Amino acid sequence: MKQQKIEFYKGPAGGWGALNSVKNALLRQDIPLKGAKTLLSANQPDGFDCPGCAWPDRDHASTFEFCENGVKAVASEATARRAGPELFERHTVAELAEQSDFWLEDQGRLTHPMVYDAASDRYRPIAWDDAFSLIARHLNALPDPNQAIFYTSGRASNEAAFLYQLFVRQYGTNNFPDCSNMCHEPSGSGMRPQIGVGKGTVTLHDFERADAIFIFGQNPGTNHPRMLGELREAHKRGARIVSFNPLRERGLERFADPQDKLEMATMGSTPISTHYFQLRVGGDMAAVKGMMKHVLEREDTIGGVLDHVFIAQHTTGFEAMAQSLRAESWTLLEEESGLTEAQLRAAGDVYIGARSVIACWGMGITQHKHAVDTIQAIVSLLMMRGNIGREGAGPCPVRGHSNVQGDRTMGIWEKPPAELLNRLRDVFGFEPPRAHGVDTVEAIRLMLDGGGKVFFALGGNFAAATPDTYETWKALRRCDLTVHVTTKLNRSHVVHGREALILPCLGRTEIDMQAAGPQGVTVEDSMSMVHISMGINPPASEHLLSEPAIIARLAAATLGERSRIDWLGLVEDYSRIRDLIEQVFPDFKNFNQRVAQPGGFRLRNTASERVWATATGKANFYPPVVPLDTPSHEARARLKDSVVFTLLTTRSHDQYNTTIYGMDDRYRGVYGQRRVVFIHPEDIRQLGMKDGDWVDIQTVWSDGQERRADRFKLVAYDIPRGNLAAYYPETNPLVPLSAVAEAAGTPTSKSIPVILEPHVQAVAVAEALGAAA
Numbered sequence: 001m002k003q004q005k006i007e008f009y010k011g012p013a014g015g016w017g018a019l020n021s022v023k024n025a026l027l028r029q030d031i032p033l034k035g036a037k038t039l040l041s042a043n044q045p046d047g048f049d050c051p052g053c054a055w056p057d058r059d060h061a062s063t064f065e066f067c068e069n070g071v072k073a074v075a076s077e078a079t080a081r082r083a084g085p086e087l088f089e090r091h092t093v094a095e096l097a098e099q100s101d102f103w104l105e106d107q108g109r110l111t112h113p114m115v116y117d118a119a120s121d122r123y124r125p126i127a128w129d130d131a132f133s134l135i136a137r138h139l140n141a142l143p144d145p146n147q148a149i150f151y152t153s154g155r156a157s158n159e160a161a162f163l164y165q166l167f168v169r170q171y172g173t174n175n176f177p178d179c180s181n182m183c184h185e186p187s188g189s190g191m192r193p194q195i196g197v198g199k200g201t202v203t204l205h206d207f208e209r210a211d212a213i214f215i216f217g218q219n220p221g222t223n224h225p226r227m228l229g230e231l232r233e234a235h236k237r238g239a240r241i242v243s244f245n246p247l248r249e250r251g252l253e254r255f256a257d258p259q260d261k262l263e264m265a266t267m268g269s270t271p272i273s274t275h276y277f278q279l280r281v282g283g284d285m286a287a288v289k290g291m292m293k294h295v296l297e298r299e300d301t302i303g304g305v306l307d308h309v310f311i312a313q314h315t316t317g318f319e320a321m322a323q324s325l326r327a328e329s330w331t332l333l334e335e336e337s338g339l340t341e342a343q344l345r346a347a348g349d350v351y352i353g354a355r356s357v358i359a360c361w362g363m364g365i366t367q368h369k370h371a372v373d374t375i376q377a378i379v380s381l382l383m384m385r386g387n388i389g390r391e392g393a394g395p396c397p398v399r400g401h402s403n404v405q406g407d408r409t410m411g412i413w414e415k416p417p418a419e420l421l422n423r424l425r426d427v428f429g430f431e432p433p434r435a436h437g438v439d440t441v442e443a444i445r446l447m448l449d450g451g452g453k454v455f456f457a458l459g460g461n462f463a464a465a466t467p468d469t470y471e472t473w474k475a476l477r478r479c480d481l482t483v484h485v486t487t488k489l490n491r492s493h494v495v496h497g498r499e500a501l502i503l504p505c506l507g508r509t510e511i512d513m514q515a516a517g518p519q520g521v522t523v524e525d526s527m528s529m530v531h532i533s534m535g536i537n538p539p540a541s542e543h544l545l546s547e548p549a550i551i552a553r554l555a556a557a558t559l560g561e562r563s564r565i566d567w568l569g570l571v572e573d574y575s576r577i578r579d580l581i582e583q584v585f586p587d588f589k590n591f592n593q594r595v596a597q598p599g600g601f602r603l604r605n606t607a608s609e610r611v612w613a614t615a616t617g618k619a620n621f622y623p624p625v626v627p628l629d630t631p632s633h634e635a636r637a638r639l640k641d642s643v644v645f646t647l648l649t650t651r652s653h654d655q656y657n658t659t660i661y662g663m664d665d666r667y668r669g670v671y672g673q674r675r676v677v678f679i680h681p682e683d684i685r686q687l688g689m690k691d692g693d694w695v696d697i698q699t700v701w702s703d704g705q706e707r708r709a710d711r712f713k714l715v716a717y718d719i720p721r722g723n724l725a726a727y728y729p730e731t732n733p734l735v736p737l738s739a740v741a742e743a744a745g746t747p748t749s750k751s752i753p754v755i756l757e758p759h760v761q762a763v764a765v766a767e768a769l770g771a772a773a
């Protein structure tokens with residue numbers, strides 16, 4: 001086993017550490033270094049879209065952009081390892097379930113469709129046709145199509161997503177929970193009523209022109225490494241970069257570009273943030289309101305600060321918002337944000353001093369009870385100086401999965417707009433269901449209540465990514481049938497329904513051969529750029545099908561004569577699917593021609609043209625309300641005698657969501673382990689413990705149910721007092737199903753009220769380990 005250690009990381013993000021880590025990632029997956037050809041094809045015009053993240057590529061047409069975590073994502077798919085039928089012959093499902101998430105994925109790519117055999121508690125190979133008939137039989141036996149649930153993870157291509165929603169709606173339900181429900185849902189829910197679009201308005205062109213970039217609750221050094229390239233350039237030309245984060249994330253501090261020969265040779269690096277505000281977890285609304293208050297006060301004293309023309313022509317609600325800002329006390333803002341009035345005013349001054357401002361945000365904003373309000377406050381802050389719909393300015397929610405934004409565009413949405421359903425009816429001649437379906441948390445409840453019978457997942461790892469882990473497992477186990485279209489073995493396959501299928505599919509990196517030849521698929525990045533992705537590697541196994549082929553064959557098997565759509569014909573040539581997409585979505589006019597251009601094309605974004613598709617026909621200011629009713633506030637009021645912490649759950653540098661690549665978190669100085677909890681040294685002292693002690697974490701919730709995650713090592717860390725940080729998915733058992741963002745339903749994975757207790761059993765273990773070290 002690799003040595004466990006905690007060692008403060010002094011270097012920049014990127015640099016030689018990143019190159020070294022890439023070499024190790026390739027070795028781990030048994031990819032010969034000549035396999036690096038695969039890596040050089042990521043994000044190239046004739047290559048595949050990197051399955052890493054949704055950050056757009058600079059000039060999709062030219063240079064290769066080095067990205068450590070992109071390499072890890074590609075290597076994990078292009079691995080030489082195989083999880084074939086022998087693996088399932090060797091192990092019962094009960095045995096597989098004993099293994100860690102890391103071990104399961106580490107078995108490699110799945111090679112054959114498999115069906116669960118209860119008698120032997122094993123997965124056995126099954127023919128594709130038999131698998132489709134089995135699913136069709138289940139689906140057609142349900143008295144109500146709303147008893148079936150169709151999950152999507154954000155890697156599915158536009159073509160796969162479009163066919164999927166079409167099939168499922170013709171089958172008869174809008175039950176489309178997706179990973180977005182756990183991710184940027186509040187960004188859409190906040191921005192749609194406010195500015196008329198649920199997506200960011202900026203492009204990379206704007207990043208080149210912004211005078212200030214505000215980054216709230218996002219860790220690009222790990223999760224969007226290519227964004228560091230933009231930030232570095234921005235810093236070099238003198239733009240201000242202002243980070244709000246309870247943790248001092250290395251990638252927000254310094255970066256060495258592995259493609260910069262000088263920087264690499266001299267061990268040099270570029271600073272990233274010019275200002276770093278280490279606010280309290282959940283303190284963003286107070287911080288943003290403080291900046292807004294300062295902006296307004298400056299307008300009152302020196303004048304010329306607000307964009308009066310923009311406010312008058314384009315907005316509503318300014319006066320009500322201004323009143324709320326004037327009435328707010330600095331004491332409350334300081335208390336709730338954890339920042340001083342002077343800091344908030346300084347941040348406000350950076351905002352005022354910049355002609356054009358971009359505001360980015362990630363999971364540190366969306367996974368809170370008041371996420372929607374906070375996002376609206378960030379957008380209101382931008383609107384005060386007209387920082388939207390002009391060059392160098394605008395909101396920029398930074399999406400996660402590489403096509404999560406495209407999947408929503410294609411209609412993977414449990415609350416479809418009537419307009420979409422009308423188009424489906426007109427184009428395909430069937431009446432789609434109108435009732436809203438279930439989101440991710442509602443889907444778990446539906447299964448728990450026995451109302452969800454068939455669970456089908458297009459990618460992802462539902463059993464590990466979702467909150468309240470053991471409740472979710474109970475829910476999945478109550479199903480008659482669970483089906484996973486997937487590339488690798490994961491937790492969701494071993495926590496299964498009475499009957500279960502694993503359907504292995506092609507990954508992005510692989511050649512997708514259909515009747516008309518090799519096919520490309522399309523994806524939409526975080527900045528609404530749509531482009532094509534072509535695999536270049538031979539498939540991991542000859543038995544794999546593409547996602548579109550799986551959906552088409554399932555649709556044909558399930559709907560039979562009921563559907564007039566030529567499902568099998570569509571997947572012979574994916575340009576036929578794109579022709580249908582164009583018929584349903586006017587923004588995709590001439591889809592096939594436009595996407596054939598190198599770099600693809602940008603979808604229309606009305607807010608970026610200052611056209612407001614809102615109920616008022618304007619962009620709306622809302623009065624920001626600093627939340628005092630979060631579960632942490634309530635828990636602290638209730639448990640006066642214990643120390644209640646607010647726990648945030650986050651990603652390490654060596655993971656992709658539930659896929660664990662390795663046990664290190666280099667930039668946070670953690671090696672060889674994941675069960676750690678970051679805590680302020682004073683808080684450790686107050687608990688009467690010491691750095692390195694083992695603790696159990698327990699959620700403070702009012703439903704009487706015990707939620708705990710045991711045996712985590714305390715790591716003294718630069719984090720505000722009263723806050724804790726630990727990795728997901730290990731901490732998901734702590735997130736109650738009922739802890740969701742208002743008006744978005746997103747699990748509040750960044751703010752869970754918890755208490756810590758010494759882990760009694762582990763004391764002995766810790767001492768033994770200590771003695772050994």
Ligand SMILES: Nc1nc2c(c(=O)[nH]1)N[C@H]1C(S)=C(S)[C@@H](COP(=O)(O)OP(=O)(O)OC[C@H]3O[C@@H](n4cnc5c(=O)[nH]c(N)nc54)[C@H](O)[C@@H]3O)O[C@H]1N2
Pocket residue numbers: 052053054069183216217218219220222223224244245246247249279280281282283284361362363364365399400401648649650651653655656657658750
């Ligand atoms: N390598 C890699 N890349 C990825 C992923 C991955 O797992 N690995 N996941 C992909 C996906 S699906 C997504 S959604 C994105 C996620 O990318 P991010 O949005 O960066 O997600 P996290 O790492 O969960 O947390 C983000 C940051 O929020 C901070 N934070 C926590 N609570 C608060 C708060 O209350 N306020 C503020 N201001 N900050 C807070 C944390 O300290 C952390 O730095 O990345 C995508 N890219």
Ligand SMILES: Nc1nc2c(c(=O)[nH]1)N[C@H]1C(S)=C(S)[C@@H](COP(=O)(O)OP(=O)(O)OC[C@H]3O[C@@H](n4cnc5c(=O)[nH]c(N)nc54)[C@H](O)[C@@H]3O)O[C@H]1N2
Pocket residue numbers: 105152153154155156179180182183184363367400401458459460461462465466467485486487488489490505506507508547649650651656657658659728729731732735749
């Ligand atoms: N506590 C806590 N919970 C969280 C979060 C958090 O920050 N904290 N973050 C949330 C967020 S932002 C998200 S997006 C979700 C992620 O939730 P999901 O999207 O469901 O999870 P992933 O871990 O990304 O899914 C990984 C699996 O996808 C499969 N896969 C990989 N590539 C492909 C492919 O090309 N096709 C198919 N069909 N399958 C493929 C592999 O089998 C792999 O095991 O988790 C959420 N859960």
Ligand SMILES: [Mo]
Pocket residue numbers: 179182183184399400401
């Ligand atoms: Mo995400």
